[in-house]
Amino acid sequence: MRKKVANWGNYPVIESELYHFRTDKELENFLTLPSIIARGNGRCYGDSSLSSYMLSTLHFNKAISFDIEKGIFTCEAGMLLDDILQIIVPKGWFLPVSPGTKYITVGGAIASNIHGKNHHIDGTFCRHVIEIDVLTADGNIYTCSPQQHAELFQATCGGMGLTGIILRAKFKLKKIETSYIDHIQIKARDLYEILDLFEIYQHCTYTMAWIDCLKQGKQFGRSILMMGEPADKDKLKHHLHSSALSTHPTNHVSFPVNMPSFFLNPFTMKAFNNLFYWKNIRKQIHTIVHYDPFFYPLDKILHWNKGYGKKGFIQYQFVLPIESSQKGLIDILKRINQYGTGSFLAVLKLFGNDESFFSFPMKGYTLALDFPVKKGLFTFLDQLDRVVLDYGGRLYLTKDARMQPEIFWKSYPHAQAWHEIMRKYNTGYKFRSMQSDRLEITSPHNQEKYASSTYFGSHI
Amino acid sequence: MPVALILGATSDIAQAIAKQLAKENFNLILAARNIDYLKRIQHDLQVRYSIQVDTVYFDAISFDQHEHFIQQLSVFPELVILCFGYLGNQNAAEKNWEEAYKILSTNYLGAVSILNRIANEMEKRKKGTIVAISSVAGDRGRKSNYLYGSAKAGLTAYLSGLRNRLYSSGINVITVKPGYVATKMTENMSLPQILVASPEQVAKRIWKAIHGRKNTIYVKKLWLWIMFIIKIIPEPIFKRLNM
Numbered sequence: 001m002r003k004k005v006a007n008w009g010n011y012p013v014i015e016s017e018l019y020h021f022r023t024d025k026e027l028e029n030f031l032t033l034p035s036i037i038a039r040g041n042g043r044c045y046g047d048s049s050l051s052s053y054m055l056s057t058l059h060f061n062k063a064i065s066f067d068i069e070k071g072i073f074t075c076e077a078g079m080l081l082d083d084i085l086q087i088i089v090p091k092g093w094f095l096p097v098s099p100g101t102k103y104i105t106v107g108g109a110i111a112s113n114i115h116g117k118n119h120h121i122d123g124t125f126c127r128h129v130i131e132i133d134v135l136t137a138d139g140n141i142y143t144c145s146p147q148q149h150a151e152l153f154q155a156t157c158g159g160m161g162l163t164g165i166i167l168r169a170k171f172k173l174k175k176i177e178t179s180y181i182d183h184i185q186i187k188a189r190d191l192y193e194i195l196d197l198f199e200i201y202q203h204c205t206y207t208m209a210w211i212d213c214l215k216q217g218k219q220f221g222r223s224i225l226m227m228g229e230p231a232d233k234d235k236l237k238h239h240l241h242s243s244a245l246s247t248h249p250t251n252h253v254s255f256p257v258n259m260p261s262f263f264l265n266p267f268t269m270k271a272f273n274n275l276f277y278w279k280n281i282r283k284q285i286h287t288i289v290h291y292d293p294f295f296y297p298l299d300k301i302l303h304w305n306k307g308y309g310k311k312g313f314i315q316y317q318f319v320l321p322i323e324s325s326q327k328g329l330i331d332i333l334k335r336i337n338q339y340g341t342g343s344f345l346a347v348l349k350l351f352g353n354d355e356s357f358f359s360f361p362m363k364g365y366t367l368a369l370d371f372p373v374k375k376g377l378f379t380f381l382d383q384l385d386r387v388v389l390d391y392g393g394r395l396y397l398t399k400d401a402r403m404q405p406e407i408f409w410k411s412y413p414h415a416q417a418w419h420e421i422m423r424k425y426n427t428g429y430k431f432r433s434m435q436s437d438r439l440e441i442t443s444p445h446n447q448e449k450y451a452s453s454t455y456f457g458s459h460i
Numbered sequence: 461m462p463v464a465l466i467l468g469a470t471s472d473i474a475q476a477i478a479k480q481l482a483k484e485n486f487n488l489i490l491a492a493r494n495i496d497y498l499k500r501i502q503h504d505l506q507v508r509y510s511i512q513v514d515t516v517y518f519d520a521i522s523f524d525q526h527e528h529f530i531q532q533l534s535v536f537p538e539l540v541i542l543c544f545g546y547l548g549n550q551n552a553a554e555k556n557w558e559e560a561y562k563i564l565s566t567n568y569l570g571a572v573s574i575l576n577r578i579a580n581e582m583e584k585r586k587k588g589t590i591v592a593i594s595s596v597a598g599d600r601g602r603k604s605n606y607l608y609g610s611a612k613a614g615l616t617a618y619l620s621g622l623r624n625r626l627y628s629s630g631i632n633v634i635t636v637k638p639g640y641v642a643t644k645m646t647e648n649m650s651l652p653q654i655l656v657a658s659p660e661q662v663a664k665r666i667w668k669a670i671h672g673r674k675n676t677i678y679v680k681k682l683w684l685w686i687m688f689i690i691k692i693i694p695e696p697i698f699k700r701l702n703m
Contacts, residue, residue, distance in 0.1 A: 001648045020647055022470075023497050059472075059644075062500045063507035076500075087508055 005054065008305050009045035011312030011373050011401055014434070016052055022059045027165070030055055031139055037433040038161045040105030041080060044112065045315045046401025047434035048160050055165065057107050063087065064168065071173040072130065077107030077166045082248075089247045093173035094230070094291070096128035100347075102248075102296050107166040112398040113158030113359040117206035117228070117295070120352030124359055126157035128172045136164035137430035155421040158359035160397055162436055163425045174230075178244040181206070181228040181294040182235055185285045187277070191221025191333070195326060195365075198225070198350040205229050206294075209348045212273040213336050213369055214266070221333060223348060224280060231288055248292035254302040258310045266340050276345060308372045314401055316381060317360075317368035319351060320393040324459055325365040328391035332384065336369070339380050345369075358418040360396045368399070378402055392457030397435065405440040410455035461511070465489045465537035467518060467574060468544025470497045472643035473593065476659035477541055480667050482509035489537060491518035491529070492544070520544045520570030521562070530577050536585070539670065540578050542571055542592040546608075547645050553607045560607055567611035572618055579622055583629045589670055590626075591634045592619055596678070599637070599687045602703045616676075623675060634669050635676040638662050639683040655682060 006013040018039070021027040030036060030053075039049040039056050057078035064074040071093045073084060081095060082102040088094065097116045099109070108114075110132060113124045122128070131145040134156055142164075144153040156163045188194035194209055201207055206228035215222050233244055298304050305313070320328040346369035354361040371377055385407045388395065394411035395403055409415050419441065426432075432442035440449070464481050466474050469490035478488055482505055490513060492498050498515040505513045518529055530536075546566035553560040571592060582588035597605050598612030616635055623633035640646055640656045657665075657679045669677045678684045693701070 001650065020644070022644065023494070062504035064500075064503055066507045083508075 005042070005050060006312065007042045007044050007046060007049060009312050009315055009399075009401060010305055010308070010310070011314065012047055012050070012434070013312070014047075014050050016050065016054060018054045018056055020056045020059050024167075027055075027060075027135065027167075028139070031135075031137075031430070035430055035432045036165075037431055037436075038077075038107060038111070038165045040078065040108035040111075041103050043101055043104045043108065045399040047438065048112075048398055048400070049108075050434045051432060051437075057105060057165075060167070061105070066091075068093075071175060072170060073173055074168065074170040075106055076168050077110075078105050080105055081109070086247050088173055089176075089179050089291075090245050092176055092245060094176045094179075096172055096174045097122055097125040098295050100296065101299055103299065106169050106171075107161075110157060110166055110169060111159060111161045113356055114398070115351070115361050117208045117226075117349070119354075119361055120202060120207070120350055121205055122174075123352070123354060124158075124356055124361060125171075126356060126359070129157070129169055130172060131170040132156065132166055133168040134164040134166055134425075136425040137427045138425075141167065142425075151421050152425055154357035155418055155425070158356055158397075159418070159422060160436065161433065162431050162441065163422050164431060176230050176245075177233050178231050178236055178240075179246055179291050180231040180236060180240070180244070180288050181291055182231040183287050183289045183294060184227045185280060185287075186225045186227075187280050187283050188221075188223045188225060190219055191223075191326075191329065194221060194223040194225060194348065195329075198348075198365075201225070201227055202350070207350065210276065210345045211348045211367070212277055213333060213346045214270050214273055216337055220337075221329075222277060224277065226294075228294055235288055237288070246290070248290070248296075253300060258306045259308065273345060308370065311373040313370045313372045314377065314381065315368060315370050315399040316384070317366060317396040317399045318384075318388045318393050319360065319362055319366040319396075320364045320388070320391045321362060321457075322364040324391040324393075324457065328387070328393065328459065329365060329367065331391075332367070332387055335384060335387065358412065358414050360394065360398075362394075364393070366396075368396075389455060390457050390459040392459070400435065403439065405438065405450070408439045408441075409450035413454050415454070416450070461485055461487045462539065463487045463489060463535050463537045464539040464541060465491065465533070467491050467540070467542045468520070469501065469515075470494050471543050471545075472659045473638065473641060473662050474541070474543035475501060476663035477543065477666060478505055479508070480660075480663035481539075482511050484667065485511070486539070487512040487514075489514045489516060489533065489535075491516045493517065493519050520574070521565045523569065523573040526574050526577055529574070530581065536581060538587060539589045540575075540582075540591070541666070542575065542590070544570065545593060545595075545612075545645075547605075548608060550605050550607055563607045564611045567608065568614040568618075571615050575618070575622065579626060579631075582631050583626060586629045587631070589632045589634070590619075590622070591636060591666055591670065593636045593638060594619065596637045596639050596683055596687050600690050600698075604703060620676075632670075632673045634666070634674055636662070636666060636669070636679070637676065637683065637687075638679045641679070655680065655686075 002015050003018050004015050033053045036053045036055045037051040039054045060076045061078035062076045066073050068091050099114045109125045113126045115124050133141050133143050135141050142149050204227045209223040209225045211223040349366050351361045353363045389411055429442040436442040464486045468474055470492040490498050502513045502515050548563040594616045595612040597609035598616045601609050619635045640651050642656050642658055662679050665679045
């Protein structure tokens with residue numbers, strides 16, 4: 001049945017077929033469709049999991065095993081991190097890497113090779129994956145790992161579902177003594193200070209900053225650095241000792257309707273940013289908080305994406321190499337400043353080195369911010385893409401809905417090599433999404449067109 | 461720990477019920493035809509809740525196996541939840557007896573065959589609860605699904621009789637009329653979202669009904685009113701309607 005479907009950014013919206021499967025047998029039948037793309041909980045922002053024929057993994061979501069001694073979890077790809085946390089936290093384990101929402105599937109986490117606040121210490125999610133089962137276009141299910149069918153494994157991590165359908169995953173967990181975080185917030189008056197703070201606090205397990213992209217003048221780039229360490233039991237107040245490994249509550253507030261788009265204007269956004277910055281009266285705040293508000297502050301409000309109105313929004317996330325980060329950030333923030341309607345708040349983070357074969361992160365700063373979709377935005381973002389490229393950076397595919405193919409092929413250094421492996425398993429481009437078509441990943445002649453087009457930036 | 465038997469345990473509603481009961485510290489016996497799928501559900505429940513879960517093969521329309529099915533259970537459950545059902549294809553069933561028979565035998569005969577045996581055993585023990593998923597479709601026959609509806613009407617009538625019979629033995633029988641639920645059965649229908657319940661909502665409602673010893677429940681209150689209106693429309697008008 002045709003259904004209206006969009007991912008988290010509510011842009012683009014398409015009318016398309018969405019199929020479900022519950023057993024391997026049901027899945028086999030769908031391989032006869034002209035093309036498919038696996039789709040988890042629809043929390044990527046753009047068109048990565050949209051296509052004419054989408055295959056939802058949400059009903060293929062069983063836990064398979066949990067080794068409480070060794071901290072190894074195995075489940076089917078449609079299982080949500082939300083469900084996994086409910087199982088592992090009471091036993092003293094946590095996700096090795098967690099994004100800003102717990103409402104994503106394990107399959108999505110691998111296909112996007114997600115990162116979290118601890119990227120500079122623990123890398124991406126796939127670093128902790130021991131083994132996955134992938135159904136490829138030839139109908140075979142490969143069990144692959146860094147040792148076995150390693151090529152397929154590497155190409156599937158961050159491969160946006162284009163090597164096949166991830167069915168099962170086995171991954172390592174992180175030991176915790178409590179489900180609380182020892183949390184320090186430090187206000188930074190401008191961009192230079194926040195970049196210094198990131199350097200100083202590189203040893204902290206979790207770091208990220210909220211940055212005000214709209215502030216000009218002396219306080220350009222003012223931010224709040226958020227740091228966290230898993231809290232030991234003796235750090236907890238006495239009354240919390242009996243619930244030291246409590247999981248998150250399951251109640252929510254729901255964002256009721258799409259906000260009218262005129263509500264988001266430079267004035268309201270600046271007012272919001274001011275409030276956010278000044279709510280921290282002291283320079284430094286030290287608290288013990290539960291993991292839920294620390295990792296997933298926005299999960300409390302279901303459908304917060306409706307706050308950007310019916311037309312949707314683009315979340316723009318890029319990374320710049322460390323050498324050009326400072327110069328590039330100043331340049332880009334100034335342009336966003338001039339453009340006027342940046343997001344309420346943007347997220348800034350320092351990535352560590354990344355050994356992934358084909359993934360977004362690299363050593364350097366990443367900035368993520370939201371832009372409500374409106375006239376002129378895409379032209380502006382196309383210009384911004386050029387700037388990011390000139391500084392040697394790249395965009396996060398999981399958030400992308402509009403990048404030009406050329407930008408992708410030039411900015412992902414292993415795009416060619418990855419494509420060659422991917423094509424072996426994705427014969428006839430059985431697996432394709434609107435994004436992969438748009439980026440000319442799944443179109444027949446891209447090979448010659450983009451051959452050795454990697455670009456290392458003119459501003460480095 | 462108390463033990464619950466779930467018949468048709470691979471359905472989406474059954475899986476939600478299993479989780480709800482696991483949270484309430486029941487050990488479970490899951491019964492269905494697809495053993496591979498049952499095993500996956502079993503492992504999932506064991507990992508999530510560290511409870512004891514057994515799986516047994518069960519086919520609603522193999523009536524002659526039902527006696528053996530009851531005999532082989534390692535423990536006799538205090539709670540039985542009947543979740544199996546078959547919507548079928550109304551148009552096909554009008555032309556093809558096999559499809560019609562499958563609808564009638566799964567939803568009605570199969571339920572009667574297994575519940576008769578369970579009821580006898582519970583009556584002996586003077587203890588137990590039976591929950592069965594019937595349907596609002598059984599409240600009045602409509603041209604779009606009267607074969608399914610008539611089988612469920614039969615089931616509803618059977619359950620009310622069974623409730624009447626077992627009352628004096630202290631056994632409670634609950635008829636559940638879920639209305640639209642977001643499951644595999646309704647995956648390809650476009651339904652007004654306000655009338656659609658999630659399997660988890662159904663499971664919660666059932667647990668409350670077990671606890672409160674209810675008789676017949678609709679999951680969403682709105683369905684009570686809709687079915688009330690559908691039932692009071694006079695037949696001379698009703699027969700002309702397109703529903």
